[in-house]
Amino acid sequence: MTETAPRPTLEAVAARAGVSRATVSRVVNGGEGVREILVERVRRAVEELGYVPNQAARSLVTKRHDAVAVVIAEPETRVFTDPFFALQLRGISKELTAHDNQLVLLLTEGRADHARVARYLAGGHVDGALVFSLHLDDPLPGLIQGAGVPTVFGGRPDWKDGTPVYVDSDNRGGAREAVRHLVALGRTRIAHITGALDQTSAVDRLDGYRDVMRDVDPRLIVESDFTPAGGERAMRELLERCPDVDAVFAANDLTAVGALGVLRESGRRVPEDVAVIGFDDMLLVAERSDPPLTTVRQDIEDMGRLMARLLLRGPDSLGRDRNDENPAGASAGVILPTTLVRRASA
Amino acid sequence: MTETAPRPTLEAVAARAGVSRATVSRVVNGGEGVREILVERVRRAVEELGYVPNQAARSLVTKRHDAVAVVIAEPETRVFTDPFFALQLRGISKELTAHDNQLVLLLTEGRADHARVARYLAGGHVDGALVFSLHLDDPLPGLIQGAGVPTVFGGRPDWKDGTPVYVDSDNRGGAREAVRHLVALGRTRIAHITGALDQTSAVDRLDGYRDVMRDVDPRLIVESDFTPAGGERAMRELLERCPDVDAVFAANDLTAVGALGVLRESGRRVPEDVAVIGFDDMLLVAERSDPPLTTVRQDIEDMGRLMARLLLRGPDSLGRDRNDENPAGASAGVILPTTLVRRASA
DNA sequence: ATGAAAGCGCTAACAG
DNA sequence: CTGTTAGCGCTTTCAT
Numbered sequence: 198m199t200e201t202a203p204r205p206t207l208e209a210v211a212a213r214a215g216v217s218r219a220t221v222s223r224v225v226n227g228g229e230g231v232r233e234i235l236v237e238r239v240r241r242a243v244e245e246l247g248y249v250p251n252q253a254a255r256s257l258v259t260k261r262h263d264a265v266a267v268v269i270a271e272p273e274t275r276v277f278t279d280p281f282f283a284l285q286l287r288g289i290s291k292e293l294t295a296h297d298n299q300l301v302l303l304l305t306e307g308r309a310d311h312a313r314v315a316r317y318l319a320g321g322h323v324d325g326a327l328v329f330s331l332h333l334d335d336p337l338p339g340l341i342q343g344a345g346v347p348t349v350f351g352g353r354p355d356w357k358d359g360t361p362v363y364v365d366s367d368n369r370g371g372a373r374e375a376v377r378h379l380v381a382l383g384r385t386r387i388a389h390i391t392g393a394l395d396q397t398s399a400v401d402r403l404d405g406y407r408d409v410m411r412d413v414d415p416r417l418i419v420e421s422d423f424t425p426a427g428g429e430r431a432m433r434e435l436l437e438r439c440p441d442v443d444a445v446f447a448a449n450d451l452t453a454v455g456a457l458g459v460l461r462e463s464g465r466r467v468p469e470d471v472a473v474i475g476f477d478d479m480l481l482v483a484e485r486s487d488p489p490l491t492t493v494r495q496d497i498e499d500m501g502r503l504m505a506r507l508l509l510r511g512p513d514s515l516g517r518d519r520n521d522e523n524p525a526g527a528s529a530g531v532i533l534p535t536t537l538v539r540r541a542s543a
Numbered sequence: 544m545t546e547t548a549p550r551p552t553l554e555a556v557a558a559r560a561g562v563s564r565a566t567v568s569r570v571v572n573g574g575e576g577v578r579e580i581l582v583e584r585v586r587r588a589v590e591e592l593g594y595v596p597n598q599a600a601r602s603l604v605t606k607r608h609d610a611v612a613v614v615i616a617e618p619e620t621r622v623f624t625d626p627f628f629a630l631q632l633r634g635i636s637k638e639l640t641a642h643d644n645q646l647v648l649l650l651t652e653g654r655a656d657h658a659r660v661a662r663y664l665a666g667g668h669v670d671g672a673l674v675f676s677l678h679l680d681d682p683l684p685g686l687i688q689g690a691g692v693p694t695v696f697g698g699r700p701d702w703k704d705g706t707p708v709y710v711d712s713d714n715r716g717g718a719r720e721a722v723r724h725l726v727a728l729g730r731t732r733i734a735h736i737t738g739a740l741d742q743t744s745a746v747d748r749l750d751g752y753r754d755v756m757r758d759v760d761p762r763l764i765v766e767s768d769f770t771p772a773g774g775e776r777a778m779r780e781l782l783e784r785c786p787d788v789d790a791v792f793a794a795n796d797l798t799a800v801g802a803l804g805v806l807r808e809s810g811r812r813v814p815e816d817v818a819v820i821g822f823d824d825m826l827l828v829a830e831r832s833d834p835p836l837t838t839v840r841q842d843i844e845d846m847g848r849l850m851a852r853l854l855l856r857g858p859d860s861l862g863r864d865r866n867d868e869n870p871a872g873a874s875a876g877v878i879l880p881t882t883l884v885r886r887a888s889a
Numbered sequence: 890a891t892g893a894a895a896g897c898g899c900t901a902a903c904a905g
Numbered sequence: 906c907t908g909t910t911a912g913c914g915c916t917t918t919c920a921t
């Protein structure tokens with residue numbers, strides 16, 4: 198259709214405003230130290246010509262890109278079945294937009310893409326990266342760390358060395374609150390169906406459960422995988438091992454819903470016979486399960502926003518304040534609070 | 544931490560390989576017409592130095608960016624409650640990656656962002672755009688069309704003038720298939736709960752329903768909004784207006800689930816008394832509803848992939864083949880087939 | 890406060 | 906087939 202009309206350049210604006218390119222550049226970039234009268238003149242020229250700076254040319258000299266990469270590893274997982282992902286992106290997008298940064302999305306499907314992503318990041322095309330990697334053994338975070346790009350992780354990374362900057366929900370605290378609620382309800386045989394334990398979120402939730410249930414009967418802990426089917430399997434096993442169970446804290450809502458089904462099928466009433474609590478507050482399932490699920494909510498969008506903010510603020514802004522209370526080696530993580538949402542299941 | 548180590552340039556590689564910059568450039572861009580021996584030498588130098596082309600410098604001269612924008616308008620809508628969005632992005636990402644293109648994500652939250660997006664696209668930062676706009680009266684598509692960037696729309700746009708390139712599911716055909724199935728089941732009082740009629744998908748599904756139900760009792764059509772709550776409301780109204788309804792085709796799964804609840808509550812059995820069919824095959828709800836939902840599936844990921852492919856292939860590849868059967872004015876849309884997935888509800 | 894000039898790293902004619 | 910030479914559009918000293 199329309200040939201890409203040649204866009205006006207700085208030169209054109211300068212000519213039109215009767216000043217030099219340098220002056221136009223100054224005005225476009227804030228207008229510091231330029232006479233008001235000229236600023237005005239340049240502004241008008243920009244307006245009239247519909248001038249938009251050429252980002253490539255600018256980047257070439259400034260070495261900045263005003264763009265950050267968001268890398269999401271292995272999206273086959275839960276990422277594509279729940280709104281997590283979308284909410285996170287929304288939070289990130291809002292924050293980036295507010296700072297005039299672009300969002301470059303990098304999705305990876307296994308090893309094959311690792312090299313590509315690493316190369317891209319190392320290639321200096323973006324000013325930073327926000328990375329989500331769900332699995333503990335994922336080599337990608339390591340590669341990225343090696344790419345020398347400022348990075349903020351989503352979810353606590355399984356790191357030994359260095360102090361990665363990350364943002365996470367208070368999985369452990371949220372789990373504690375859930376279990377305490379169950380205790381307050383007078384339940385004594387409180388079980389836990391774990392998530393996939395190769396993810397820190399699952400580990401942390403298990404730890405939170407253990408914090409409250411000090412010397413719990415180990416049979417009350419069943420390992421699962423965050424899926425509804427996994428929840429069903431786990432609940433069956435649980436019922437077999439401990440028919441007297443009177444409460445279950447599931448690692449997420451999907452698992453909880455699976456458990457709910459098995460419980461009903463076994464003739465038990467929820468919450469009368471067995472109270473159930475989930476995690477995530479995934480509205481679509483938590484609100485519409487039978488009975489509606491009591492669960493631990495995390496503010497996903499806020500998490501995304503915070504990650505972006507941390508990244509843009511620069512590597513030195515975190516845990517390195519003037520009055521540094523933070524001895525070397527402390528982890529630079531930000532933990533977001535969770536809240537218990539009471540519905541009918543507990 | 545680490546200062547951005549100065550990245551090696553073409554110059555450096557050239558020096559190391561003992562050739563000119565031009566030769567290195569040729570090799571890096573395919574190596575056509577360069578002696579094998581030199582190609583080899585350059586390749587090694589690139590390898591050893593860890594050279595990565597500076598995209599900004601390249602774009603500056605080629606005017607290409609190997610990047611496409613994905614703009615998703617008004618994500619407060621359903622976009623953030625179902626996996627649609629994520630699947631679409633995955634399809635797009637795969638295709639773009641295969642062609643070494645980057646994905647720049649532009650999310651908009653209302654009018655305020657329109658100008659920003661328009662400016663960005665008009666700014667010539669990307670080679671094309673894939674745009675999703677759900678609402679008929681959304682001004683964004685118009686702005687984008689005006690930006691002069693090659694664009695492919697996701698979902699049939701509500702266009703009068705021009706022939707926008709778009710990809711859509713066969714909403715109308717899918718609806719027809721669903722309703723025909725209901726007819727084949729021997730149902731005679733087949734109702735339709737529509738989606739939000741300011742979206743073409745809802746309109747098309749309604750049209751599909753009408754295609755089969757020629758002179759249907761108008762009271763069997765209830766307008767709704769694609770939400771579970773809307774489905775409940777609509778189903779209540781329907782039951783009141785037509786207590787003899789024996790089947791309902793809901794505009795999507797969420798709506799269908801809402802209807803399911805009301806039906807159960809009213810003492811009707813599904814599918815014995817009333818058969819129900821949804822649309823989308825949103826696994827999380829369709830598979831786990833009670834009873835599991837018979838529904839029309841669309842291949843969302845494929846839709847994304849196709850959009851990207853169309854865009855990369857260039858504006859002239861579509862409906863403009865040598866043997867042009869397509870008179871001027873024909874719409875350049877690609878419609879993807881849907882499939883009826885039978886579960887228990889119909 | 891403003892302009893002149895020198896590149897940023899790369900590709901694309903054009904010679905040779 | 907390979908090297909030389911111009912810029913692409915912008916920022917940034919450095920003078921003025």
